[in-house]
Amino acid sequence: MYYVEVLYARSRLFWFTAMALLVAAIFTYFVTFPPPQAHVNNDGHDVPFNAIVVLAGFFAAIMASILGATLNRDGSHLAYMWTKPIPRERIALSYIIIDVATILASFAVVCGVCSIVLAIPPQNHLTADASSGIVLARALAAPLMLYGIIEVTTSWLPTRLGAAGGIIWPIGLAIEALASINLPFPLAQIFYAINIFNPIAYLGLHGHGHVQLMSDSPLPFDFVGQTILALCIFVVSCIIATYNWKRMQA
């Protein structure tokens, strides 16, 4: 049954890559042939590696939103899928593996496109520092966590909830904002606890490589601990989603 998800993910990755290349081509064109009134400094820059992976992580999170709810999305095909001699958990697991591979591929596409674009003026230098390893891990963990949370919240529902991947962004931003402001007891504690499971909160990188994509979100643990936590939430979410889907009545 993974064949169906391969076709779906392949088509999404194709359009994602096409869009990334189009944006890169437009960007490159304007850098190479700037308008006469524009001033382009070709002296060369230090381009932080962390910035690229954070950007790639953000776009990988968009891909995670598109692919998330995959088990729910196929709810109307259960009569077909569940009457094949394949254990349900194996079907679910194969779907998740394909989606994760696609999210990682979209991450690689953005990293690759950014590197090519930045390499065009040869004076630019990609610079990494000691934090680059963990920043890379975090940039991968956040979209995976987002995928896991969407999957676990939708997998057990027999009705289709394809919009969950889009809805989670404003909800996540709202929770993050509420967790950041000084609310009275016990609201502050409640939103702080909810925010631990808010994947949008993990997309921020405040204080690491001077890159901040989202607001500085209150989360427990240090940066490394949060990254490990995000990966754990992803793994547990996928296990629960698989179990829910297997037990669902349709």
Next chain:
Amino acid sequence: MNPAPPVIAFDNLTKRYRTFEAVHDLTLHIEAGSICGLLGPNGAGKTTAMKTLLGFLRPTSGSVAINGAPVTSSTFETLSYVPETDALFGELTVAQHVDLNRRAQPHHDQRRAEELLGIFGLDRRKRVRRLSKGQKTALALVLALASKPRVLVLDEPSSGLDPVFQRVVLDLMIDAASEGGTVLFSSHQVGQVERAADHVAIMRGGRLLLYNDVDSLKGQEKIIEATFSSEIPDLNGALGVEVVRRVERAGNMVRISVKHDDGEVAQRLAPYHPTSIRVVDRNLEDIFLDVVSEKA
């Protein structure tokens, strides 16, 4: 030595959704090589019973089994199901569905699949979302039958098909049973069940009202049709016997249902000078309507 278990077994199956009881205490055993037609009005519990059999729903009480064992994923190596609603992937083509079936089913027979696609006139390149309802049903049947199943469970298998293809579907079911397969199918159309099934189960309101083999059912009662040249005379003297169950009048003809025909009723009609008298089997529609209305 223990006898072989029934191929399909429902044992005291009850399925309840909160307060609504969709299936109540259903016990039904279907033997190998049998074609069982499941008849019932809308909401009778036919689809719920089938879904519970296939593991889509968990029984509230009772049990279901295929070949004496609970349904697991490996059961579907030899069991094919055609659902009532379209469960195919709209974005995939007919050919991709066949390919998917080939990958998933260990007994997939590509030559049989091609043959069936030809019978139903399905275009291999067409996306499923562009197929008509009947064509989708036909594709689901192609995929089910190409897996060479020993057990076929079909929920309204001729839904949306034109009369020619409805006949094809019934013939395919009969072929499957003649090769030792077991078929359980539901239908609203009594004529289809009468033509294809050797056993019939009638459900209403979640309860099994009747389960028997079709020939015995039809032989249990006879219809005596007497036609008169003018108005039907008062036949009370002829019909006051115990075997008469029901009398229907239509124009110059009277139809008399009798429990068994020993010739007595026909003899009693003779003095009224009918132009013709003939004795026919009851058809399944009569039986179905009798059962459903009697137990209403």
